Amino acid sequence: MSIENRKQTSSPPDAPGASALYVGSLEKGFRVLAAFSDDHPALGVTEIALRTGLDKSAAQRFSNTLHQLGFLEKDAATRRYRPGRRLMELAYTYLRHSVLGAAAMPRLIEAGSVYATTVNLAERDDTNMIYTVRIPHVKAAYSATVPGRRVPVFCAASGIAVMSRLSDEEALDIIARSEMTKRLATTVTDPDKIMKAVHQARRRGFALTYAQQLPREISVAAPIIDVHGRPVGAVQIPVYSPAWKQSEAAAKLGPLAIETADGISGALVASEQEFQP
Amino acid sequence: MSIENRKQTSSPPDAPGASALYVGSLEKGFRVLAAFSDDHPALGVTEIALRTGLDKSAAQRFSNTLHQLGFLEKDAATRRYRPGRRLMELAYTYLRHSVLGAAAMPRLIEAGSVYATTVNLAERDDTNMIYTVRIPHVKAAYSATVPGRRVPVFCAASGIAVMSRLSDEEALDIIARSEMTKRLATTVTDPDKIMKAVHQARRRGFALTYAQQLPREISVAAPIIDVHGRPVGAVQIPVYSPAWKQSEAAAKLGPLAIETADGISGALVASEQEFQP
DNA sequence: TGTTCTTGTATTATTATTTAATACAAAGTA
DNA sequence: TACTTTGTATTAAATAATAATACAAGAACA
Numbered sequence: 001m002s003i004e005n006r007k008q009t010s011s012p013p014d015a016p017g018a019s020a021l022y023v024g025s026l027e028k029g030f031r032v033l034a035a036f037s038d039d040h041p042a043l044g045v046t047e048i049a050l051r052t053g054l055d056k057s058a059a060q061r062f063s064n065t066l067h068q069l070g071f072l073e074k075d076a077a078t079r080r081y082r083p084g085r086r087l088m089e090l091a092y093t094y095l096r097h098s099v100l101g102a103a104a105m106p107r108l109i110e111a112g113s114v115y116a117t118t119v120n121l122a123e124r125d126d127t128n129m130i131y132t133v134r135i136p137h138v139k140a141a142y143s144a145t146v147p148g149r150r151v152p153v154f155c156a157a158s159g160i161a162v163m164s165r166l167s168d169e170e171a172l173d174i175i176a177r178s179e180m181t182k183r184l185a186t187t188v189t190d191p192d193k194i195m196k197a198v199h200q201a202r203r204r205g206f207a208l209t210y211a212q213q214l215p216r217e218i219s220v221a222a223p224i225i226d227v228h229g230r231p232v233g234a235v236q237i238p239v240y241s242p243a244w245k246q247s248e249a250a251a252k253l254g255p256l257a258i259e260t261a262d263g264i265s266g267a268l269v270a271s272e273q274e275f276q277p
Numbered sequence: 278m279s280i281e282n283r284k285q286t287s288s289p290p291d292a293p294g295a296s297a298l299y300v301g302s303l304e305k306g307f308r309v310l311a312a313f314s315d316d317h318p319a320l321g322v323t324e325i326a327l328r329t330g331l332d333k334s335a336a337q338r339f340s341n342t343l344h345q346l347g348f349l350e351k352d353a354a355t356r357r358y359r360p361g362r363r364l365m366e367l368a369y370t371y372l373r374h375s376v377l378g379a380a381a382m383p384r385l386i387e388a389g390s391v392y393a394t395t396v397n398l399a400e401r402d403d404t405n406m407i408y409t410v411r412i413p414h415v416k417a418a419y420s421a422t423v424p425g426r427r428v429p430v431f432c433a434a435s436g437i438a439v440m441s442r443l444s445d446e447e448a449l450d451i452i453a454r455s456e457m458t459k460r461l462a463t464t465v466t467d468p469d470k471i472m473k474a475v476h477q478a479r480r481r482g483f484a485l486t487y488a489q490q491l492p493r494e495i496s497v498a499a500p501i502i503d504v505h506g507r508p509v510g511a512v513q514i515p516v517y518s519p520a521w522k523q524s525e526a527a528a529k530l531g532p533l534a535i536e537t538a539d540g541i542s543g544a545l546v547a548s549e550q551e552f553q554p
Numbered sequence: 555t556g557t558t559c560t561t562g563t564a565t566t567a568t569t570a571t572t573t574a575a576t577a578c579a580a581a582g583t584a
Numbered sequence: 585t586a587c588t589t590t591g592t593a594t595t596a597a598a599t600a601a602t603a604a605t606a607c608a609a610g611a612a613c614a
Contacts, residue, residue: 020565020566020600021337021341021342021563022338022341023302023306025302025306025600026306026339026342029303029306030346030348033367034370036374037366037373040374044591045591046590055573055574056574056590057572057573057574057575058573060298061298061299061572062303064299064592065299069307082374083374085371085400088368088371088425089407090425091365091367091368091423091425092427093310093311093360094362094364094365095365095425096314096420097313097359101423106416109414109415125347125362130363131365135412135413136382139383139386146369146372147369148365148369150366297594301571302572302601321561322561323561323562333562334601334602335601338601338602
């Protein structure tokens with residue numbers, strides 16, 4: 001009967017929280033937002049339900065709530081939802097008081113003007129790097145100019161740069177916990193090869209990768225070190241073949257990335273020490 | 278007795294949703310995030326409770342959940358929460374598929390290089406303008422370089438520019454529904470004066486304001502028009518006195534802003550029409 | 555250095571809020 | 585026009601969120 005196929009009492013073994021201090025509804029709300037991040041500009045209730053694993057009712061309620069709050073927009077004609085402008089506010093919430101962002105911003109701007117290249121700040125978030133500040137200089141693929149993008153540590157120059165300042169154990173741990181999916185055919189997923197790149201970066205002071213995220217992309221990155229000596233992120237400079245050669249990028253952008261990253265590291269230490277002089 | 282002061286059954290008259298399709302917990306979660314946006318880099322549970330109007334238990338549960346999800350970081354020593362890097366992902370969710378963003382990006386970059394100025398894209402969200410794309414060029418106050426910042430329509434050049442392409446009724450309605458708080462002593466809050474600026478902008482094609490958000494800031498903005506002829510946002514260029522004079526800004530940046538905005542409007546129409554040719 | 559605040563953490567009945575099912579309406583297709 | 589699909593609204597049932605409270609651990613103070 002209809003009683004039979006109600007919700008199963010056993011909640012998924014132990015998902016994120018599961019404790020009494022964990023509000024599942026909140027997670028579900030964010031799952032709905034995450035449904036849009038793949039490659040879907042607009043979704044209807046049914047599609048949201050499919051993508052999030054929520055049932056139709058839940059998808060309906062969460063979409064509606066998110067809409068009321070302004071985080072989703074609703075197309076009156078198609079009745080499909082799209083991410084709302086108000087999501088940008090949340091980025092502001094983070095960046096506004098970011099000491100790293102504040103330390104990096106002027107230096108990134110300056111660095112970008114040297115060779116008229118885009119310059120990015122990438123911060124590590126466990127096994128991912130998140131681009132938090134982007135200073136676009138040349139016309140690149142739009143999605144490559146958008147802040148908030150996440151890429152796995154193991155296949156990003158910025159990630160290699162960060163790992164080069166961690167112990168080998170820590171680096172291997174990150175790699176082990178990463179999902180080794182290739183974004184391109186040329187993406188390196190062999191742990192040995194990744195560690196080789198890490199070691200090379202450790203020697204040179206910067207990392208250089210080719211065609212890991214985008215075709216023909218040469219990515220140069222140098223690590224940023226915080227007060228405790230930990231690598232928290234990287235200055236990353238992307239350029240493209242054939243306008244640039246790898247050797248040229250290494251010779252010019254490597255030192256520039258290092259200089260910029262070191263400047264940021266210094267400013268970071270200085271601003272942290274303001275509080276306990 | 279202890280039963281007495283339980284939660285009052287009557288929910289706040291009618292807050293945002295109140296319907297059965299409204300998930301209150303989700304709103305509370307976002308309220309916690311919003312508590313950080315004022316001017317508070319780090320907050321403890323008690324402070325969060327105070328700022329959000331939630332009781333201590335709720336503040337505890339929502340903070341904890343947000344922490345588990347990675348949207349709040351927790352300082353192990355002080356046990357206070359700070360906004361987490363993962364918030365940036367939500368900005369990506371919005372920007373990734375923004376046709377406006379994609380249309381604007383290359384043109385903003387180009388515009389910034391003309392006079393080596395910062396150039397911003399501001400989008401209207403009801404009574405506020407939200408800076409969604411920022412291309413910083415000169416070293417400005419850090420917070421002025423951060424995307425996601427909201428300012429009221431009535432006291433922003435970008436807002437005046439948008440209102441200049443709305444009917445007077447619509448403009449007055451926005452003004453009427455706005456909280457007229459002065460950010461600076463020089464901020465204009467008199468509706469008549471605001472409408473005068475709107476009318477001037479309507480004639481000139483761009484808006485120019487002085488010292489509305491930041492001291493000595495000259496802000497020039499031109500409206501962006503979508504397929505339906507509605508102003509959805511503005512190209513905004515900020516410069517500072519005494520390096521720039523208002524007359525010079527009007528003469529040089531006005532036309533630049535208009536040209537850029539028109540280019541974006543055109544691209545916007547073109548990319549929207551791809552779908553129904 | 556001991557004592558009193560204040561603030562964070564953990565626990566537990568109670569019940570209100572979310573849920574899942576279902577029915578209805580409205581677009582989109584054939 | 586009939587049929588399918590997708591969005592919206594409603595409701596009983598019960599899970600999951602709540603508010604109160606007790607405990608622990610720092611911070612402030614004497």
